[in-house]
Amino acid sequence: MTRLLHWAMALILVWQFAGMGLRLILGRTPLMAFWVGTHQSIGAILLVLILLRLLWAWSNRDRRPAQERTWAGKAAFAGHCALYGLLLVVPALAFLRALGNGRGFAFFGHPVVARSGVRIEWMAAPADLLHSKLAWLLLALILGHVAMALVHHFVWRDGVLSRMIGRARRLGGPDPRLAR
Numbered sequence: 001m002t003r004l005l006h007w008a009m010a011l012i013l014v015w016q017f018a019g020m021g022l023r024l025i026l027g028r029t030p031l032m033a034f035w036v037g038t039h040q041s042i043g044a045i046l047l048v049l050i051l052l053r054l055l056w057a058w059s060n061r062d063r064r065p066a067q068e069r070t071w072a073g074k075a076a077f078a079g080h081c082a083l084y085g086l087l088l089v090v091p092a093l094a095f096l097r098a099l100g101n102g103r104g105f106a107f108f109g110h111p112v113v114a115r116s117g118v119r120i121e122w123m124a125a126p127a128d129l130l131h132s133k134l135a136w137l138l139l140a141l142i143l144g145h146v147a148m149a150l151v152h153h154f155v156w157r158d159g160v161l162s163r164m165i166g167r168a169r170r171l172g173g174p175d176p177r178l179a180r
């Protein structure tokens with residue numbers, strides 16, 4: 001379940017960032033209009049997935065792989081907390097704005113909130129200020145995260161990436177990081 005949620009979210013995030021990044025580079029072409037047109041609905045799916053993922057992580061808090069007590073282990077923990085935080089805040093602020101900006105919200109063309117024409121400032125303003133900035137910060141953290149996953153695999157060779165991909169020791173076996 002952890003892997004399914006991790007890789008499903010990774011795929012969706014690639015879609016979100018590639019769409020927004022290419023739109024900045026290519027401008028409003030018809031392809032980009034389609035791609036960016038899915039941004040709000042896909043983002044709403046991501047919001048549900050991160051809520052599920054946080055619930056899942058919380059309900060398994062006593063069965064999670066041990067984190068090393070070195071500076072690297074503490075940095076990894078802090079990095080994962082920052083990732084979780086931004087994964088929640090970035091879509092949540094945008095979703096709040098979509099509910100409160102008066103333009104209505106449709107999920108893949110199906111109206112969920114009708115257009116009211118009334119903008120509710122406290123719902124819309126935080127995302128206007130922070131959504132895109134925090135989203136690009138999230139991308140920077142993700143790139144650092146991927147780089148560290150590759151360091152684990154190719155430099156430290158400790159099986160952390162293999163465990164996340166699924167070719168590692170059987171679940172329930174000893175944690176390779178504890179053996180070192």
Ligand code: HEM
Pocket residue numbers: 013016017020024039040041042043044046047087090091092094095098127128131132135136
């Ligand atoms: C984790 C999920 C999401 C990611 C990674 C993400 C990412 C981004 C990024 C990188 C931008 C900036 C584009 C630029 O700099 O021009 C952006 C803009 C935007 N996003 Fe999202 N987004 C997510 C979820 C959502 C959701 C759930 C909604 C609405 C329901 C939404 C609505 C918008 C809108 C309307 C804009 C353009 C206005 C602005 O820059 O604030 N996004 N998003």
Ligand code: HEM
Pocket residue numbers: 006009010011013014057065080083084087142145146149150160161162163164
């Ligand atoms: C693209 C968006 C991605 C996001 C948002 C993301 C987020 C996360 C988070 C929050 C965790 C912490 C899991 C936990 O301990 O609760 C994690 C674990 C992990 N991620 Fe990612 N990840 C992404 C992509 C990737 C990619 C592309 C790779 C591989 C190249 C990767 C490799 C790993 C590995 C190996 C772990 C396990 C760490 C451990 O077992 O302690 N991730 N990811």
